[in-house]
Amino acid sequence: MIKIISLTTSLLLTLNTVFAAEAGMPQLDPTYWASQVFWLTIIFSAIYFLIAKIFVPKIKVNIDARESQIRKDIDEANSLKEEADKKLQKYNSLIDEAKLEARKILSEGRKKINEDIQAKKDQIEKDIQKETFGATKEIEKFKINSLNKVNVISEEIISEIIQDIFKEDLNKSSIKATVSEVMKERKNQI
Amino acid sequence: MATNPMHQFNVYKIGPEIKINGIDLSFTNASLFMLISAISISIFLLLGTKDKKIIPGKFQLLSEILYNFISKMISDTAGKKAKPYFPFIFSLFIFVLFCNMVGMLPYSFTVTSHIIVTLAFAMFIFIGVTILGFVIHGFKYLKIFVPSGVPVVLLPIIMIIEIISYLSRPVSLSVRLFANMMAGHTMLKVFGGFVISLGLVAGWLPLTFSVALTGLEILVAFLQAYVFAILTCIYLNDALNLHH
Numbered sequence: 001m002i003k004i005i006s007l008t009t010s011l012l013l014t015l016n017t018v019f020a021a022e023a024g025m026p027q028l029d030p031t032y033w034a035s036q037v038f039w040l041t042i043i044f045s046a047i048y049f050l051i052a053k054i055f056v057p058k059i060k061v062n063i064d065a066r067e068s069q070i071r072k073d074i075d076e077a078n079s080l081k082e083e084a085d086k087k088l089q090k091y092n093s094l095i096d097e098a099k100l101e102a103r104k105i106l107s108e109g110r111k112k113i114n115e116d117i118q119a120k121k122d123q124i125e126k127d128i129q130k131e132t133f134g135a136t137k138e139i140e141k142f143k144i145n146s147l148n149k150v151n152v153i154s155e156e157i158i159s160e161i162i163q164d165i166f167k168e169d170l171n172k173s174s175i176k177a178t179v180s181e182v183m184k185e186r187k188n189q190i
Numbered sequence: 191m192a193t194n195p196m197h198q199f200n201v202y203k204i205g206p207e208i209k210i211n212g213i214d215l216s217f218t219n220a221s222l223f224m225l226i227s228a229i230s231i232s233i234f235l236l237l238g239t240k241d242k243k244i245i246p247g248k249f250q251l252l253s254e255i256l257y258n259f260i261s262k263m264i265s266d267t268a269g270k271k272a273k274p275y276f277p278f279i280f281s282l283f284i285f286v287l288f289c290n291m292v293g294m295l296p297y298s299f300t301v302t303s304h305i306i307v308t309l310a311f312a313m314f315i316f317i318g319v320t321i322l323g324f325v326i327h328g329f330k331y332l333k334i335f336v337p338s339g340v341p342v343v344l345l346p347i348i349m350i351i352e353i354i355s356y357l358s359r360p361v362s363l364s365v366r367l368f369a370n371m372m373a374g375h376t377m378l379k380v381f382g383g384f385v386i387s388l389g390l391v392a393g394w395l396p397l398t399f400s401v402a403l404t405g406l407e408i409l410v411a412f413l414q415a416y417v418f419a420i421l422t423c424i425y426l427n428d429a430l431n432l433h434h
Contacts, residue, residue, distance in 0.1 A: 024196065025196060025199070026196060026199040026200045026201060027199055027303070027304050027305045027306070027368070027372065028305070029201075031201070032201045032203075032214065032216070032218050032220065033306045034213045034215060035201075035208075035214055035215045035216050035217075035218055035220075035221065036201070036218070036220050036221070036304060036306050036307055036310075037306060037307075037310045038215045039215075039217065039218070039220070039221035039224055039225075040224060040301075040307055040310055040311075041310075043221070043224045043225055043228045044224075044228075044281070044285060046228065047228045047231055047232070047281055047284075047285055048277065048278065048281040050232060051235070051277055051280055051281045051284070052277035052278075052281070054239075055235040055236075055238075055239055056257070056276065056277050056280060058239040058242075059238070059239060059253055059254060059257045060257070061242070062239070062242050062246075062250070062254065063254060063257065063258075065242065065244070066244055069244055
């Protein structure tokens with residue numbers, strides 16, 4: 001049975017080819033037109049449903065997933081960039097603050113030092129004044145003392161001279177009075 | 191017989207004869223190569239959608255490129271309204287492309303080199319688009335035959351021309367693909383025959399032509415699939431967005 005079928009099919013096959021070759025264009029031979037349209041309908045419908053129901057949605061899901069992933073990544077990158085910018089701003093403001101503070105500290109220190117120097121200068125000047133005042137006073141005192149001493153020495157010298165010359169003692173009070181008178185005159189002359 | 195360049199287009203039965211109501215629906219070599227194309231498409235798309243990677247592999251990248259290519263083609267020609275017909279255009283393009291490409295293999299059969307196959311596609315598209323046009327626009331769809339801004343005197347002539355051009359759409363669509371595929375394959379076969387008959391002495395020239403023609407035919411195989419799909423998009427656009 002199988003042999004017969006194969007024989008007939010092979011025979012038909014060769015007959016067919018002979019017939020088609022004789023016809024010129026096998027495309028215009030209508031023997032298998034119906035068959036071709038029939039199988040085309042079946043096979044194309046099958047591939048259409050496969051593509052429409054399985055493959056296209058799958059590819060679409062893939063592409064959408066990638067797009068959303070890319071969008072997410074870009075958003076994340078943007079937010080990170082913003083954060084970085086904020087940090088940078090913060091850092092800059094911190095540096096500015098620090099600079100300002102440093103300047104403040106510097107100026108304060110300078111001011112304090114100046115004040116200190118001024119205070120010390122004042123103190124020293126006051127001390128110098130005091131010392132000068134004390135020294136002047138002392139000089140004055142010395143002056144008066146020396147004058148008195150000069151008087152006493154003069155009196156003694158005079159009394160000794162008188163003794164040497166006149167060999168007698170003179171009244172001390174009188175000598176004193178005379179000396180003081182002379183001194184007064186001198187003073188007036190000066 | 192083997193040197194007859196038209197021999198490659200013969201359709202013959204494979205397996206048992208199937209007859210329904212006296213119509214021969216036997217499984218033929220044409221059916222076999224349709225099936226091979228369909229299976230190749232399935233394997234290709236299966237490989238393309240197997241991994242769902244953010245960074246795609248080779249097959250995933252190819253399938254996504256194909257998807258984006260067709261998506262862009264549809265949105266460029268038919269606009270947003272054609273979105274529901276995306277799977278159909280996708281299937282149409284990839285099926286015609288694979289049939290053409292499978293036909294480029296030596297000793298294979300080119301499904302699309304048969305007028306009945308391309309005519310079946312073209313008639314389906316033509317009837318489908320016409321029904322779609324009437325469903326969406328009602329009788330206003332007849333405005334497609336009346337271009338705007340045409341003087342009244344010229345209108346009857348223009349309308350006749352428009353109707354003829356509309357009715358010839360399936361013919362031009364099917365003959366374009368069928369004739370391109372048939373002519374290319376016949377030419378390849380003729381030059382191949384020359385290589386044998388001219389032998390070692392002068393066979394080099396037709397061999398060179400044969401190699402060049404193979405490259406050209408691969409280009410044509412892609413181009414015709416693209417043209418078929420884009421013309422379908424344009425017809426769909428006419429039905430969806432009435433411009434005239």
